[in-house]
Amino acid sequence: MNRRSPLADKRILVVEDEYFIARDLERALRAADAIVVGPVATLEQGLDLAENQPLDAAVLDVNLAGERAFEIADRLSARDVPWTFLTGYDEWALPAPYRSASIVAKPFQPDRIIRAIGALIPDKGCA
Amino acid sequence: MTELASLHGQTPLSAPPRGPLPHDSHVLAGINRILQEALRASTEEELGQLCLAVAEDLTGAAFSFFGERRDSHDRLDHIAISERGWAAYAGSDPDFSQRQLPNGMKIHGIFGQVILQDRSMIVNDPANHPDRVGTPEGHPSLHNFLGVPLRRDGETFAMFALGNHPTGFTERERAIAEELAPAIVQALLRKRAEVASRASQRRLLSLIEGIPQLVWTATRDGQWTWVSPQWVAMTGLSVEESLGHGWLAAVHPDDRDAALRFWNGASEHGELAMEGRLRHGQTGRYRWFKTRATPVRDDHGNIVEWFGTSTDIDTLRRLRERQETLVAELQHRVRNILTIVRSIFTRTVESGGPIDEISDHFRGRLDSLARTQVVATQTRSGRVDLENLIRDELLGVGAIEDDRLSIEGPDISLPADTAETMGLAIHELTTNALKYGALRHPAGRLSIAWAIELKSNSECELIVKWDETGVPAMPVPPVRQGFGTELIREALPYGLGARTRLEFRGGGVLCVITLPWAADDADALNRSTKG
16 A cells, blocks of 8 residues: 555645746655645735635745745744745845745655655644 | 443342352242243243243353253253343344254264263363354354253253353252253153153043044943943934943843943953944934953052943844854755755656666756756846747757747746756656657647736736647557656645646647736836836
């Protein structure tokens, strides 16, 4: 029997303003049997989904066409939804409260993002 | 003696009684006068004259001088000639007439023996003295002489000499003069120390008040005891307002706790340093300062007070922050574009086909991205002119603007991220036209036109229309969605909020891209169309 992907049937929000990067993320997540919520490109859309969708985890690009995704991260944290940043910024360039957050550096390989999200989601006793 | 009497003018008012009484009250009064009044003298010469006047008064000499060995030791400089000495001069030397003290005199003759033999000397018959060398022109004729060496640390460094006592010098005058000598030395050295100390203080004060730092002193618990004028000028707080803990009023409220904590370490650490904001009194704006404090210790090494400076680092901090922002943005851009390149590569390879074709496609897309990057990073604004973006793409494949190709629209520029995707879209359309469409067939025509349109809700849109006509055979639409089609139909709407229309119709491709256009960008357009 094949081992079940840790992301199987997990609802993962993707907020990324670059179309091609968003599509790559979507593709990688689907390949890991996750359910992709989004992807969306703007802060406004991201906030909407972060508040109104059932979610297990999220991948957030920090720079959304010049706007910062920190507000989305805060909303998700308030809901206890784990998230990871996907960004070209180094840790020092982020505001202090986010420096210890989970960060996947661009350019990234699909495996890395899957592993990072897998690490965020608690293993809820698979039968 | 008649000559001498006329030189002398009058008998000294306080001539002491005759007799060998060197410690008498007149001598003590003279010493006292030298020590008291000499310090008030404004110059060394004035001090010297006072000493000589006292010596003349007490000994009854007619004139006198006070000289000091030069460092070279074989020459003598005058510190002073007494008032009576100047008055007695009868020569025509213009320097003397202007009371120019003679310097660099060779140490010789009778006066020279005082220094060379290092002892006081009475010469009551100078004309027959074996060492006599004569007197300079205009010098009053010398009838008798009393010279006394002046010692510092046991070494003779100077002398004073008295001339022309009415009846010749005796041991009594010698004793008085020798009694005065230490007081004269003390007065001179004290005066010099005071002048040096004042000069040193002036230099220090000029330095403290001339440097751009704000300077202050404080006790160990941060109670300020003194502030420099720079502090007053910067903060607008007066000296009185700043003393004690008054300086805290100029500190940013958020930095006050840190500023007080700063002093907690004062007992343990040798030096304190912190960065904090101080309020500029005139503008009310806060500026960043780096404050340091160094302890001032007594002879036993105990800290008696703290000496502090606050250096304006506001501009430096701003530049540093700006630099950090620029580096962060650059990193973001570089890493983002690499991620996009990686993604485009994957897609180009996935489209399949011979390796040469994949290679051409990928290179074309990479070149398009590179062109936009170059233009975007050439200007401060990072914006890219739309017409140039289109022309560069078409000229790059050898298309010539003639009656079959028209490029027309107002002068507008796109933000870098929009230009990047638009550049790729134009590239894909151009490649397609070259392979199947208007740029391949002699009868084909291509019109590229754009305009800003005002929508009913007073928002603006940029509409770019790519219109091919005259292509004879209906081009075969790609069997599955290729890179270019996905870019136009999905990437443009996704990232830029565009509406797009892409049709492969008879006669060629029609592509209409409608982008939301920000109002301030519309202003830029109005300016250019009016101009």
